Amino acid sequence: AQSVTQLDSQVPVFEEAPVELRCNYSSSVSVYLFWYVQYPNQGLQLLLKYLSGSTLVESINGFEAEFNKSQTSFHLRKPSVHISDTAEYFCAVSRKGSGNTGKLIFGQGTTLQVKP
Amino acid sequence: DAGVTQSPTHLIKTRGQQVTLRCSPKSGHDTVSWYQQALGQGPQFIFQYYEEEERQRGNFPDRFSGHQFPNYSSELNVNALLLGDSALYLCASSPGALAGDAGTGELFFGEGSRLTVL
Numbered sequence: 001a002q003s004v005t006q007l008d009s010q011v012p013v014f015e016e017a018p019v020e021l022r023c024n025y026s027s028s029v030s031v032y033l034f035w036y037v038q039y040p041n042q043g044l045q046l047l048l049k050y051l052s053g054s055t056l057v058e059s060i061n062g063f064e065a066e067f068n069k070s071q072t073s074f075h076l077r078k079p080s081v082h083i084s085d086t087a088e089y090f091c092a093v094s095r096k097g098s099g100n101t102g103k104l105i106f107g108q109g110t111t112l113q114v115k116p
Numbered sequence: 117d118a119g120v121t122q123s124p125t126h127l128i129k130t131r132g133q134q135v136t137l138r139c140s141p142k143s144g145h146d147t148v149s150w151y152q153q154a155l156g157q158g159p160q161f162i163f164q165y166y167e168e169e170e171r172q173r174g175n176f177p178d179r180f181s182g183h184q185f186p187n188y189s190s191e192l193n194v195n196a197l198l199l200g201d202s203a204l205y206l207c208a209s210s211p212g213a214l215a216g217d218a219g220t221g222e223l224f225f226g227e228g229s230r231l232t233v234l
Contacts, residue, residue, distance in 0.1 A: 004158075034222070043120075043206055043225035044159070090158050102149035102210050103172050104223060106158030 002027040002093050006107035014115050015083055021076040021110045023091030030096040033074040034104065035065055038088040047089070050074065061085075086114045118143060120226035122207050128232045129197050137192040137229045141209030148190040149223065150182060151206040159206055165190050197233045204228040 007022040025031065032051050036044040048059040055067040065076045074091060088111050092104040121140045129135050141148050147166045151159035161174035165184035179195045188209075194201055208223035 032222075036225075041227075043227040044208075044223075045225070046222060049222060092158075102147050102164040102166075102208065102223060103161045103174070104159075105161070108158050109156075 002029075002031060002095065002105045004091050004093055004105055004107035006089075006091055006110050008110050009108065010111045010113065012113045012115060013081055016080045018079050019077065019081050019085075019112065021089050021091075021112065023074045023076065023107060025072050025074065025091070025093050027072075027093060027095070031093040032096055033065075033067055034092040034094070035063070035074070035076050036090045036092060036106075038090065038109075040087070044090065047076075081112070081114050083114050083116060085112060087112060120207055120209050120224050122205075122226035122229050124229055125227065126230045126232075128234060130234050131197055131199060133197050133233075134193065134195045135197060135231060137194075137205050137207075137231075139190045139192070139207030139209075139226060141188050141190070141207075142224045145209035145211050145224070146188050147210045148184060148188065149208045149210070150190070150192045151208065152176070153204040153206055153228070155203070162192070194231075199233050202231060202233045204230050 003026045005024045013019045034049045035047040037047045038044050048057045050057050050067045058064045063078045067074050088109045090109050091107040094104050120142050123138050149164040150162040153159040162176050163173040164171050168184045181193045184190045206228045207226045210223050
């Protein structure tokens, strides 16, 4: 079985400051890793994903995450946040190589609050 | 290209009633998964449908059932509603076997149906 722990429930930060949202996972098998973002009153949108290859993955809006297998972590970072980044962020894993799983295991979520 | 669409967006029911939620997957997707997101929590996997059959199921009671139609759309049914069933119900689709991209687990989510049980 897999599990995901997001270490911070809320992260307040000032605009243009850097931010890190922490995610640790537990799994006895290889996994794919994801970060999803949920804006108020909306569904989830994929922010970035790690499937294989380079352990550093980037999104189009400046976020990046690094897969660290030894520490079983997939922390999300952004060097300079904007007010529009205020949202709920979810880390998730799925079992690798299991076909049409559609079964993501999500963390509890981290609320990023960007203040002016 | 329409994304995942869900209906209704909001609904209110009373304890003991039954509810049906509907989902149309993104064009080209044949696999539909349902998630329950309680307030302040991450989404929890309910079940997944592929080729009109339930393929996987999470830790939810039999009161939760579903169906997938030949056009890949899906329904989630919940019987004998409890107060604790109040949540945002999310539908997610993925390309699956038809697109030759099975197994990555990347999902496309709808905006959800918010169910309130009084």
